[in-house]
Amino acid sequence: MTSSLEGRTILLLSSNFGTERDEIRRPIDALREAGATVTVAATEGGTVRTLVVDHDPGPEVPVDTTYDAVQAGDYDAVVLPGGTLNADALRTDATVLSLVRDIAGAGKPVAAICHAPWILLEAGLVDGRDLTSVPTIRTDMVNGGGRWTDQEVVRDDSHGHLLITSRTPDDLDAFNAAIIDALS
Known part of the structure; x- marks a missing residue:
């Protein structure tokens, strides 16, 4: 049986520490x-040490x-998991920002959850866009020119x-289903 995403390649960018467990796994x-x-892909090889609700240790x-x-050209989409510490680290990494911009510039899907829209903001991908995020960074998204809404998923x-x-x-x-739908 052929799966809907057979042959598709997804790049998931994470720091090595602080990624929200469920948002990566x-x-x-x-x-x-x-x-x-x-x-x-992460800053260093090895493992990503995840956290649960930005506090408790999760699995690697x-x-x-x-x-x-x-x-960037080797991938069909990029996924950016959240976690406050993860997203804060990624939004200051020039290589991450370049990869995200290049994938978007090639017309490929960019998916971000929770605090990860901070990365989109730093990459210049928020202005004039409809989006959502964890509510605590809503003001950042609006100040960056985004049209923020409190919805499960925004495409x-x-x-x-x-x-x-x-x-x-x-x-x-819903997030995972939206990514799968976009690439099917």
């Missing part, structure tokens, strides 16, 4: 179950490669690439 599992090849997730070893394809955003781990089923 569940997209990886859902995308792989749908047939996609998911590459987890294996890292496949580092940011500087990947090329915006108005700027040459699909932007998929979601609020919290409670919305992961």
Whole structure:
């Protein structure tokens, strides 16, 4: 049986510490179950040390490669998991911002959940876009020119690439379904 995402490649960008457990594990599992090849890239090799609600230790997730070893053109989409510490680290990483901009610039989907829209803001991908995020960064999104709404998932394809955003781990089923739908 052929899966809906067979042959599709997804880049998931994470820091090595502070990524929200469910926001990395569940997209990886859902995308792989749908047939996609998911590459987890981080600052360093080894593992991502996850957290649960930005506080309690979660399980480690294996890292496949580092940011500087990947090329945006090799991927069909990028997924940005949240976690306050993770998103804060990624939004200051020039290589991450370049990868996200390059994937968006190639017209490919960019998906971000929870605090990860901070990365979109730093990459210049929020202005004039409909999006959502964890409510605590709503003001940042609005001040960056985004049209923020409190919805489970927001899809915006108005700027040459699909932007998929979601609020919290409670919305992961809809978030994952939106990514799979966009790539099917």
